[in-house]
Amino acid sequence: MTDIPIIGPDPSLLLVDDDDIFLNRLARAMEKRGFQVSRAATVAEARDIVAAKPPAFAVVDLRLEDGNGLDVVDALREAREDARIIVLTGYGAIATAVAAVKMGASDYLSKPADADEVTRALLSNAESLPPPPDTPMSADRVRWEHIQRVYEQCERNVSETARRLHMHRRTLQRILAKRSPR
Structure with missing residues (x-):
């Protein structure tokens, strides 16, 4: 600014x-x-x-x-x-x-x-919304952040994380093996 x-x-x-x-x-x-x-x-x-x-x-x-x-x-x-x-x-x-x-x-x-x-x-004025961020997180990044958060809360247990996210364990393992999206 x-x-x-x-x-x-x-x-x-x-x-x-x-x-x-x-x-x-x-x-x-x-x-x-x-x-x-x-x-x-x-x-x-x-x-x-x-x-x-x-x-x-x-x-x-x-x-x-x-x-x-x-x-x-x-x-x-x-x-x-x-x-x-x-x-x-x-x-x-x-x-x-x-x-x-x-x-x-x-x-x-x-x-x-x-x-x-x-x-x-x-x-910002209470009556108006602030402008949108210049560079918001991508939907892929938001998804990845959420998965990482749940994974940490489950003490890095892949099976428990997959169960709580209603995902297949192998799919979750592939997502966790990748780098974070931009």
Whole structure:
């Protein structure tokens, strides 16, 4: 993003993610865009920050090591009704998107989301949708990400993953042997 966005009188931003590399990279990018960033890696840390000084903006990962990011959304919504909250997750599903919006999230983005997408979502008008991403994930990539996620959740057990995905085990093995699509 070449232009400096118009943030408003309160540029405070809370980033909550248990992936340290992603958290630090996003924090640096958002600071360059004029936000005053606070970072948290757990639900407990995020709740402490919200209790001390509720931020005007927040980007919260859905799945955290010590709980669900929706707990942070709920705490922030109670502390500050006007906060713009974006739920960010690597595992996008309609049910979780609906739950996030019902809990008070302003928008829902799937990883990998870059700083430009996050900024557009944070600063978009509540009545209008933000523009579509410049380079969205392909359908093949989304499918591959979902399969990888379930595979990891099944502790890398191919047979269990195939059963849960309603796939033939050999088909799944072929998919897992290939490189990720672009």
